[in-house]
Amino acid sequence: MSGGSPESSGTEYYIRxxxxxxxxxxFSMEQLRSLTESSDPAKNVTPETYFYDATSEQWLQIGTHEHLKSALWPEKKKMGFKQKEFKAVNEEKTDSAPAITVQEFLAAAEGRTDETKGKKDKSEQMMKAAQWGTRSAAVISLLSAVALILPSIDLVxxxxMAKLADxxxxYLGFVDAVIGLLLLLGVITIYxxxxxxxxxGLGFLGFLFMTQxxxxxxxxxxxxxxxxYFCTIFLSLIPLAVAALVGLGGMAMLATLSYS
Structure with missing residues (x-):
């Protein structure tokens, strides 16, 4: 008969x-385990099945006997992931650096601090270069207009109009004059x-002078x-200065030659 631990050697059980x-x-313990997997309702053993407990001399449901229940239906270990400890990325630290003031932030942006010295925002320099590039292109265009119109100033x-047709x-000089005036007004959409x-000018006029x-x-x-050309391209002051000097020098020379 049943009694003691379910795993006791030679323990047998009566059920109904x-x-x-x-x-x-x-039934032995192994036989009971096999009956729990039986597909025959008449033979199948469930937690509601009764077994005779020799200790209490009573019929008890298997589900009420923890040791027997765990022996017949052992709990399966659940697989899972260990929850990772959450750490806030914006957690305040007591030993953090002091807060930055607005004045310090502006000074850093302008390159006036020890950490940002030499790292001044390049957008300001690019803006200045663009402005000087527009002005230089305007002066170059006006010098070109003078050089092209001056030889025929009497006809103008x-x-x-009959002689100007030749x-x-x-006419190219007048176009350059209009370009120069628009650039002086800041109209950069004509770039x-x-x-x-x-x-x-580089291709046609250069070729024309070369053939002559x-x-x-x-x-x-x-x-x-x-x-x-490069005055409308460069956004760095040094290359722009070189391009402006070359352009102004070239058109000034052309204007001088047309006057002499």
Missing amino acids: GLNDTEARGP LAMD KPFV PFVRFRAVF GQVTPMIAVAAGSTGL
């Missing part, structure tokens, strides 16, 4: 269902046209057109 009038058995003042450089004008054997005007046009 709720509505059974006769007991079944004896006399408004002799002077295409005069694509200004670059086209620079390339046109006029080397000095060709060099002046090449320098002026190159400087004009």
Whole structure:
């Protein structure tokens, strides 16, 4: 009969269902385990099945006997992940650096602190370079206009349109004058046209002077057109200064040659 620990050697059990009038058995522990997996309702053992407890001399449900229940239906270990400890990334630290004031932040942005010295915001320098580039391109365009219009200034003042028709450089000079005035007003949306004008001057006028054997005007046009083009490109002060000097020097030379 049953009694003691369910795992005791040689322990046998008698069982019966709720509505059974006769007991079944004896069964060993291994046999009971196999009956828990039986698909036959008449033989299947469940926690509601009764077994005879020799100690209390009573019929008890297997589900009420913890040791027998755990022996027949051992709990399966649940697999899971160990929860990682959560740490706030913005947790305040008692030994953190002191707060930065608005004045210190602005000074750092302007490169006036020991940590940011030499690391000044480049956007300000780029803005200044863009402004000086526009002004330089305007002056170069106006010098080009003077160089192209000056040789025919008498015809322009006399408004002799018949003779001006044979002077295409005069019309190009007026275009340069308009470009210069617009750039002085800060109209930078014409930059694509200004670059086209620079390339046109470098190609067409340079080729024209070269075929006529006029080397000095060709060099002046090449320098002026190159400087004009890069004044609309560079956003760094040093390269811009070089481009502006080359452009101004070239167009000033061309204006001097046209006056002499």
